[in-house]
Amino acid sequence: MSAAAMDYEPAGELKIGQVGIANLRIRTLDVDKLVEEMRGRVQRAPKLFLRAAVVIDFGGLANTPDTDTARALLDGLRKAGVLPVALAYGSSDTERLAEALGLPLLAKFRAQYERADGAPETAPPQPAPPRPRETAPDTAPARSAPARAATNGNPGMIHVPLVRSGQQIYADNRDLTVLTAVGAGAEVIADGSVHIYGPLRGRALAGAQGNEQARIFCREFHAELVAIAGHYKVLEDIPKELRGKAVQVWLQDEQLHIAALDTP
Template sequence: MERASRAFNVKAFMYNSVVIELVSNNVSDINKQLTDTKRQAPKLFENQATILDFSKLEATTDMPSLETFKTMLGNNGFSLIGIHAPPTQIESENRNNAVKLHVFNQLIKKQAATQKTQPKTAHQAYIHCGPVRSGQQIVKKHQDVIIFGNVSPGSEVLSGGHIIVHGALNGKAFAGINGNEMSEIISMPSRPELISIASRYLKAPSRTQTTNQYVRFTLCSDNIVIEQII
């Protein structure tokens, strides 16, 4: 089985579902990335309705069983509700199961339409006044998050839109958790433990040297980039 640096991509789909787009059929790689993904945002992916997308995989006889995928996902808190573009083996297993998974035939078209409408959807921002302390988690799936205070190491801020921190960002920040790639993270110079935008990750980026400028994290060509804006 071919090994890859990334075993799958996580994408938003419909209201409260995610798509796991497989780019590797290596069980070890998939399981490790599932574990890492769940550890980085445990509450975000708790009992998360999930669709498994096989469309990026080449045809092979060395494919894990559908039951293996179900077990890996279930052990990491993901709830498998459907499949897309299943290879012959997976399709046959699903057909013979007593409880069949739904097969999504037009997953890509629906997903694209969802992503196009997301930036146009406006929601009142959630405002948090005061520090976000270690062990604290703020989760707002359908709002921007504005924080007047420091975000401490060991804390997490998750937003479906933008995250703006008028203070030091030293914890973890997850913007665009519904797949909105236009989301941004803005903070005073700091050393975040983890930055994520639309399921792309940047671990422990270096602290900027300037102390009087704000820093913006954006997504560009599937990579998170950093720039000073003030």
């Protein structure tokens, strides 16, 4: 078997930010591999990634790439179907590179999605540590207790009307409960957990400020995308037997898990 066939480690780790902008953190500076990975993501979920705005983050590399290599990566990503719109700030070298490429810097983009040990030295201070975690089970319980509220104890936000295509609902530092449906092309975001009592056809993002204990619950699952603390799955990544079912989504060992909930 060839060395290429044995290489299962992704060259780029993609996370979804609070406002739906993708943050492509470069782990290995292999332009061809990065372009092919992104082309595959676009092909698997064209409605989600085609012509999507992407922030390029070189903070995972020991050295900032030279201008020619960075420009080749940007050109390749555009041909793959996405639109690089900025660099994530990491150092003065990154600042000079952004200037040479004619791209803006997003200085605070990553801070709320990265663990403290992975954040750049210039990142803003992290929030106060949460209370001790409860250990997540290896498999989802048949009927889970309600997920903890966001860290400051704010009452949850309740949204009654249908969340229509193009709408975005955000629960700042609290849980979000949607009493109806989330339509295709709509987005619901919470710093705590997300509870949806109708069909979920759009996107749901929980733990937007990095709370890995947040969960997503919905009564009828058709989501375009679900994410917790930046870790995401798109519909094409989800077993077909879970589609249309009542499910919960949780994060364990940096892996997103989705399982059916028992319903009466």
